[in-house]
Every structure is written in C-alpha cells, then in structure tokens.
Amino acid sequence: MHEINSFVLTLVIPVYQEANQLYENIHIIRNILNRNGISHEFILVDDGSLDKTWEVVKTLSKEIDEIRAIRLSRNFGKEAALCAGLEIANGDACVIMDADLQHPPEVIPQMLDLWQSQGVDIVDGIKSSRGKESFFKKISARSFYSILKRFSGLDLNNASDFKLLDSKVVSAWKRMGERTTFFRGMSAWVGFKRASVPFVVAERQEGKSKWSFLRLLKLAIIAITSFSSAPLQLVTFIGFLFLISSVILGVQTLYMKFMNISFSGFTTVILLLLIIGSTLMISLGIIGTYIARIFDEVKQRPRYIVLDRIDKRQEQEKHYLKE
Ligand code: UDP
Numbered sequence: 001m002h003e004i005n006s007f008v009l010t011l012v013i014p015v016y017q018e019a020n021q022l023y024e025n026i027h028i029i030r031n032i033l034n035r036n037g038i039s040h041e042f043i044l045v046d047d048g049s050l051d052k053t054w055e056v057v058k059t060l061s062k063e064i065d066e067i068r069a070i071r072l073s074r075n076f077g078k079e080a081a082l083c084a085g086l087e088i089a090n091g092d093a094c095v096i097m098d099a100d101l102q103h104p105p106e107v108i109p110q111m112l113d114l115w116q117s118q119g120v121d122i123v124d125g126i127k128s129s130r131g132k133e134s135f136f137k138k139i140s141a142r143s144f145y146s147i148l149k150r151f152s153g154l155d156l157n158n159a160s161d162f163k164l165l166d167s168k169v170v171s172a173w174k175r176m177g178e179r180t181t182f183f184r185g186m187s188a189w190v191g192f193k194r195a196s197v198p199f200v201v202a203e204r205q206e207g208k209s210k211w212s213f214l215r216l217l218k219l220a221i222i223a224i225t226s227f228s229s230a231p232l233q234l235v236t237f238i239g240f241l242f243l244i245s246s247v248i249l250g251v252q253t254l255y256m257k258f259m260n261i262s263f264s265g266f267t268t269v270i271l272l273l274l275i276i277g278s279t280l281m282i283s284l285g286i287i288g289t290y291i292a293r294i295f296d297e298v299k300q301r302p303r304y305i306v307l308d309r310i311d312k313r314q315e316q317e318k319h320y321l322k323e
C-alpha cells in the first residue's frame with residue numbers, strides 16, 4: 001500500500017503544436033484535480049512546436065506556480081518528449097497524458113485511488129473504445145498488436161500512453177538506457193503490480209492527430225525490434241524450410257533425370273528464382289532493420305536536446321543565492 005497522506009502528483013504532458021487548446025485544457029485538468037484535493041505539479045514538454053505553444057506555456061507558468069516546462073530544440077517526437085518529462089519527474093506518483101484531452105482527466109482520481117488504497121504501482125489506461133478512427137487505422141493497429149504479442153509476449157492491445165506510475169516505477173524506467181524508446185512497451189516490461197482503468201477516447205476538439213501513417217509504421221518497427229528478436233529467428237526458420245524442400249525437390253529432379261523423364265523446366269527455374277530472390281531480399285531487409293537499430297543505439301546520441309526551461313523553484317533558489 002502507498003499510505004501517503006500528503007503526496008504530490010506529477011503530470012507529464014508532451015505538447016506539440018497545441019497553442020489553440022493548451023491554455024484551456026491545462027485549466028480544465030487543474031480544476032478537476034483541485035476539486036478532488038489532489039496536490040499536483042505539471043511538467044509540460046514543448047516538443048519543438050512551430051506555433052505559439054511555448055508562449056502559451058510561458059503564460060500558464062506565470063499564472064500557475066506548479067508548472068515546470070521544457071522546450072526541446074526541435075520536434076523529437078512524442079516518445080522523446082515523454083522521456084524529457086519523465087527524467088525530471090520527482091513526485092510520489094506520475095501521470096502521463098496527452099495535451100488534447102483525449103485522455104480524460106476525470107479518470108485520474110480513479111487511478112490515484114487504485115494507487116493509494118490498493119498499492120498498485122502502475123495503472124494503465126485502457127481504451128474501451130478507440131474513438132473516431134478510420135477503418136484502415138483500426139485494422140493496422142489491431143494487426144500491429146497481434147504481431148507484437150506473438151513476437152514479444154507483450155499484450156498491449158488497446159493500451160495507451162495514459163498511465164499512472166509510482167515513483168519507483170519511474171526510477172526503474174530511468175535505468176533503461178535505450179536511445180529510441182517505445183514507452184508503452186517499456187512500462188509493460190518493467191513489471192510491478194499493475195491494474196487497468198478503462199476510458200473512452202474523447203474526440204479531438206482542436207486540430208488533428210500528428211501521427212501520420214509513416215510515423216506510426218516507424219513506431220511499430222521500433223516497438224517490434226526493441227522487444228523481440230523473433231523476426232531474425234524467422235529468417236533462420238525460413239532457411240530451414242527451403243533446405244527441406246530443396247532436398248525433396250533435388251531428389252525428385254535427379255530421379256527424373258536418371259529415368260530420362262525430365263522435361264524442360266524453364267517455368268520451374270524462373271519461379272524458384274523469383275521466390276528465393278524475394279525471400280532473400282526480405283530476409284536481408286529484416287537483418288538490415290536490426291543493424292539500423294544497433295547503429296542508432298551505438299551512436300549514443302542524446303534522446304533530445306533542451307532549448308529552454310521554466311523552473312520557478314530553481315529561479316527562486318538562484319535569487320536567494322544572489323542576495
Ligand atoms: N505530440 C508530441 N510530439 C509529436 C506528436 C505529438 O509531443 O511529435 C503530443 C501531442 O501534442 C499530444 C500527444 O502527443 O499531446 C498525442 O498526439 P496526438 O493527439 O496528435 O496523437 P493521437 O491522439 O492521434 O494518438
């Protein structure tokens with residue numbers, strides 16, 4: 001049990017091009033938390049927005065003391081923005097949510113209740129309906145999750161990035177050193193006592209989703225290659241299948257040759273060439289994908305670069321030191 005009477009909840013919110021709705025949304029979230037008597041702190045991460053998001057963040061931080069903010073030097077993607085926020089999160093519990101209210105803040109008290117009264121360390125927000133999505137997106141999400149489950153054993157169907165993490169989960173997460181992250185998978189991988197809360201994905205009020213098909217595909221490849229090496233073994237497996245069939249075919253061909261009943265096998269040769277050629281290339285592609293991931297990791301580049309920070313407590317401390 002986490003029997004803490006006075007705790008601080010840290011909300012980590014990645015923000016990218018949300019100038020039009022950020023101000024209202026933060027106030028909506030804050031009102032709900034205040035109404036429930038939850039002491040909290042916001043960590044807003046501006047993921048290199050090109051619109052007025054950072055100005056809005058600055059305005060907000062003037063009005064609300066409990067805001068810390070980081071501005072990244074360019075758009076590093078939501079995963080990197082989440083990392084930047086989590087790395088400085090130091091509350092007793094931490095909630096990760098989107099800035100567009102698609103993760104309903106009304107669910108937070110419920111999450112906190114599970115954390116406090118039942119000693120759950122991770123509360124996963126599970127999408128009970130996926131909101132308004134195209135048929136294509138639904139199908140591709142479903143096939144991605146089933147492939148990931150088969151390869152890595154992680155069952156993330158309907159999982160979201162809306163989560164509550166206990167401080168010890170956050171410190172466990174901080175020990176995972178990979179450069180390219182897949183937060184949903186990482187938070188499942190660390191284990192701990194977990195529970196889930198269903199929520200309905202609200203419709204986006206403003207603007208549109210920043211996830212293009214290509215970005216999602218990239219994330220899916222990162223997810224699979226980060227949590228499983230099964231595709232590599234698949235290459236070996238296919239190799240064995242080909243070996244077995246080549247023995248059978250070889251015996252048959254030789255038999256026909258010696259019995260003098262072989263016919264001109266031009267079609268067979270062409271077909272075999274095409275099948276083997278494409279299988280080889282796909283296999284090389286799979287190996288290449290892993291090499292690319294290794295290449296990305298060994299470079300040891302930082303996950304993100306910070307351009308600017310707002311941290312009132314530090315500013316106050318500096319002020320004291322000066323005096
Ligand atoms: N986001 C981000 N960096 C990006 C893209 C998105 O920080 O490169 C943030 C965005 O501001 C929002 C959250 O990630 O708070 C989810 O983004 P979005 O609503 O576009 O995605 P969807 O709801 O379609 O999954």
Ligand code: MG
Pocket residue numbers: 098100102204209
């Ligand atoms: Mg959204």
